Amino acid sequence: MNNWRVDVDGDGIALVTFDMAGKKVNTLSSEVIAEFTAIVERINSDDAIKGAVLASAKPGMFCAGGDLTDIKSFAGPGEPGKEAETVAADIERMSRDMAVFRRLETSGKPVACAIEGTALGGGAELAMACHYRVAADSEQVLLGLPEGGLGLLPGGGGTQRLPRLIGIQESLPILLQGVTKTAAEALKIGWVNEVAPVGQAIERARKWVRETGDPVQPWDKPKFKVPGGGPYVQANSEALAMHAAMSRQKFYGNYPAQLHILTALYEGIQVPFDAGLRIEMREFIRTVRTPQALAMIRTSFLSPREIKSGANRPAGVPVKTFKKATVLGAGLMGAGIACVQAQVGIETVLIDRTQEAAERGKAYTATYLGKQIKRGRMTQEKADQILGRIVATTDYSHVRGSDIVVEAVFEDREVKADVTRLAEAELAPDAIMATNTSTLPITGLAEASVRPANFIGLHFFSPVERMDLVEIIRGEATSNDTLAAAYDYIATIRKTPISVKDSRGFYTSRTITCYLEEPCEMLVEGIAPAIIENIGLMTGMPVGPLTLPDAIGLELPYHVLEQTKRDLGEAYKPTASDTVLKFLVEQHGRHGRRNGKGFYDYSEDGKEKTIWPGLAGLAQPTLTDAFDEDVKDELKKRILYRMSLEAARCMEEGIITDPREADVGAALGFGFPKWTGGPISLIEQIGIPKFVAECDALADRHGERFRPGPMLRSMAAEGRTFY
Numbered sequence: 001m002n003n004w005r006v007d008v009d010g011d012g013i014a015l016v017t018f019d020m021a022g023k024k025v026n027t028l029s030s031e032v033i034a035e036f037t038a039i040v041e042r043i044n045s046d047d048a049i050k051g052a053v054l055a056s057a058k059p060g061m062f063c064a065g066g067d068l069t070d071i072k073s074f075a076g077p078g079e080p081g082k083e084a085e086t087v088a089a090d091i092e093r094m095s096r097d098m099a100v101f102r103r104l105e106t107s108g109k110p111v112a113c114a115i116e117g118t119a120l121g122g123g124a125e126l127a128m129a130c131h132y133r134v135a136a137d138s139e140q141v142l143l144g145l146p147e148g149g150l151g152l153l154p155g156g157g158g159t160q161r162l163p164r165l166i167g168i169q170e171s172l173p174i175l176l177q178g179v180t181k182t183a184a185e186a187l188k189i190g191w192v193n194e195v196a197p198v199g200q201a202i203e204r205a206r207k208w209v210r211e212t213g214d215p216v217q218p219w220d221k222p223k224f225k226v227p228g229g230g231p232y233v234q235a236n237s238e239a240l241a242m243h244a245a246m247s248r249q250k251f252y253g254n255y256p257a258q259l260h261i262l263t264a265l266y267e268g269i270q271v272p273f274d275a276g277l278r279i280e281m282r283e284f285i286r287t288v289r290t291p292q293a294l295a296m297i298r299t300s301f302l303s304p305r306e307i308k309s310g311a312n313r314p315a316g317v318p319v320k321t322f323k324k325a326t327v328l329g330a331g332l333m334g335a336g337i338a339c340v341q342a343q344v345g346i347e348t349v350l351i352d353r354t355q356e357a358a359e360r361g362k363a364y365t366a367t368y369l370g371k372q373i374k375r376g377r378m379t380q381e382k383a384d385q386i387l388g389r390i391v392a393t394t395d396y397s398h399v400r401g402s403d404i405v406v407e408a409v410f411e412d413r414e415v416k417a418d419v420t421r422l423a424e425a426e427l428a429p430d431a432i433m434a435t436n437t438s439t440l441p442i443t444g445l446a447e448a449s450v451r452p453a454n455f456i457g458l459h460f461f462s463p464v465e466r467m468d469l470v471e472i473i474r475g476e477a478t479s480n481d482t483l484a485a486a487y488d489y490i491a492t493i494r495k496t497p498i499s500v501k502d503s504r505g506f507y508t509s510r511t512i513t514c515y516l517e518e519p520c521e522m523l524v525e526g527i528a529p530a531i532i533e534n535i536g537l538m539t540g541m542p543v544g545p546l547t548l549p550d551a552i553g554l555e556l557p558y559h560v561l562e563q564t565k566r567d568l569g570e571a572y573k574p575t576a577s578d579t580v581l582k583f584l585v586e587q588h589g590r591h592g593r594r595n596g597k598g599f600y601d602y603s604e605d606g607k608e609k610t611i612w613p614g615l616a617g618l619a620q621p622t623l624t625d626a627f628d629e630d631v632k633d634e635l636k637k638r639i640l641y642r643m644s645l646e647a648a649r650c651m652e653e654g655i656i657t658d659p660r661e662a663d664v665g666a667a668l669g670f671g672f673p674k675w676t677g678g679p680i681s682l683i684e685q686i687g688i689p690k691f692v693a694e695c696d697a698l699a700d701r702h703g704e705r706f707r708p709g710p711m712l713r714s715m716a717a718e719g720r721t722f723y
């Protein structure tokens with residue numbers, strides 16, 4: 001077997017160890033399940049085996065859940081016209097696979113499980129199919145069923161076994177909101193039966209099998225009652241109603257999985273266990289067949305993995321290693337970049353104009369590490385090592401020996417040119433010179449460089465230690481080797497790269513700008529600000545469209561607009577955001593949350609906010625309530641489609657070339673709604689011909705900004721897709 005080991009001891013207890021070959025984590029792939037099925041058959045039929053203990057050989061990890069590559073193979077709507085047929089076939093296949101959990105718990109032999117690390121999704125479901133669960137008293141133990149928040153449904157018995165173990169009320173937040181439990185918490189609610197000192201979980205599980213070993217699950221015993229009663233017990237029915245409402249409040253109905261999970265739980269708990277499992281399978285298939293599930297599996301899991309493993313890195317260029325790196329500018333971005341470099345073991349030089357500023361940048365890492373220690377995620381010794389890798393200085397001789405320099409000084413061409421010259425004087429010929437500019441063209445900045453082939457843009461996001469994305473921007477002279485090296489550097493600091501062409505706003509800034517512009521269009525049409533803000537949230541964007549620019553600061557988009565106007569001259573076409581930003585920044589001195597006034601008025605401590613009544617001065621009110629579903633629907637589409645259209649234009653113009661990068665970039669860069677799978681996946685979810693027709697209708701009603709370009713039209717006509 002490739003993924004399991006079975007060792008039977010003198011007492012006839014089989015230790016079944018999960019250890020996927022060549023993988024860091026265990027997942028329930030179809031091969032894993034096929035092998036496990038053979039093991040369960042052996043437990044069932046071999047008289048020498050009296051019972052079994054399940055464990056994992058991976059440190060800190062029991063099992064991470066189902067294999068999403070497998071699930072993707074049948075996710076999304078089936079073939080047109082054959083949906084019902086394929087659904088039935090999928091139900092049968094999945095039920096056959098999952099029946100192994102049922103055979104395990106009805107083998108007549110006691111099975112215990114030793115959980116010494118994370119047991120998520122299918123991993124937690126496998127543990128629940130054992131008669132007894134021992135968790136190690138370790139911080140690494142975490143139990144959870146996160147599927148609900150990812151647009152999926154636990155289809156391995158999770159919606160049925162969990163409420164039968166711990167009751168309906170405790171199950172709801174775990175199933176719907178993805179709440180996870182530590183070993184101690186799991187013990188308290190009865191999800192595990194015992195907590196053992198680290199290193200003793202397997203022994204304790206074995207002891208239970210040998211000495212107590214009850215081979216019948218509670219739900220297979222006569223007169224079984226769900227702990228806390230069924231859905232009609234008042235507290236449970238209240239909890240069900242409350243969680244349905246909470247799910248609506250959190251997800252705005254964008255995740256079909258939420259309702260399907262509630263259905264599986266509510267219906268399944270009222271019937272015998274095996275019937276409950278069939279209901280769960282029906283709801284599971286219903287969920288994976290939604291276009292949302294396909295899009296989410298792809299953009300949340302598979303595409304980032306493919307991109308990170310170098311799907312778009314130029315092939316054939318030897319991998320470059322990064323041992324030493326210099327960061328120029330120890331401000332917000334530079335300090336963050338130094339922090340992530342030092343954490344992965346890169347010797348980091350952090351340069352600023354004064355020693356004090358450089359030290360301040362280094363202190364950022366000290367503060368960050370201090371927080372990690374406080375949370376128990378890092379030892380003092382490890383933190384000291386990391387901090388020891390950062391040299392804060394004003395002296396450019398320290399640059400010598402760096403494999404890369406990342407420039408993050410003020411957004412000013414002259415300042416950037418100066419520091420580039422100073423750093424390059426110390427650099428080896430093959431080292432990389434990168435700039436973290438957010439708006440200046442890379443080709444122009446490369447003019448200050450003596451070896452423009454090694455010059456490249458690396459656009460980080462703030463806060464660097466939390467934001468996973470880096471945009472790579474290639475200038476006209478950037479070489480293939482430099483591009484490959486940029487991918488290697490990003491892999492070293494464990495971020496996700498997308499590669500974009502050198503152009504105004506690159507990719508993410510250009511797309512997110514629509515989230516400012518379309519709401520401004522709505523404001524000048526006289527739509528009430530509260531409606532606009534709520535509609536933005538209803539699309540699934542993480543922050544409302546009026547709150548976001550306030551948080552960033554209104555001067556920034558204002559200056560970007562002014563700069564664009566100067567750069568484009570006659571060609572510049574003013575938009576509603578010019579009107580709104582001028583009104584706020586120029587006429588009313590409203591600069592956003594920092595000065596306590598922007599689209600909102602803020603209380604002194606910044607915690608309370610109310611929409612600024614003065615916004616009424618922008619237009620005569622035309623829409624003051626939005627109870628009508630069609631009205632809401634159109635407003636939501638205006639916001640989402642604007643961004644999707646812009647992403648498609650970026651693909652059309654070759655700013656970005658891989659739809660996976662366009663989707664992952666928008667998701668990681670600015671939180672494009674998860675349920676869509678990204679702006680390009682959204683177009684595919686709707687279907688390109690329908691999307692084009694809907695955009696044409698929006699263009700007729702609201703303006704040419706919604707008119708789809710020739711690429712989308714020809715794709716629609718020829719039946720082509722992005723993926």
Ligand code: NAD
Nearest residue numbers: 329330331332333352353408409410411436437438460462
């Ligand atoms: P910041 O003002 O916080 O930091 C800039 C730092 O550069 C300051 O510490 C300053 O003292 C230092 N500096 C200025 N001139 C210098 C010189 N001649 N030599 C050495 N150091 C010098 O700015 P920031 O927000 O960190 O932005 C830095 C760069 O990153 C800018 O190009 C910006 O456009 C870009 N960027 C910013 C963000 C963001 O969210 N803030 C995101 C992506 C990219």
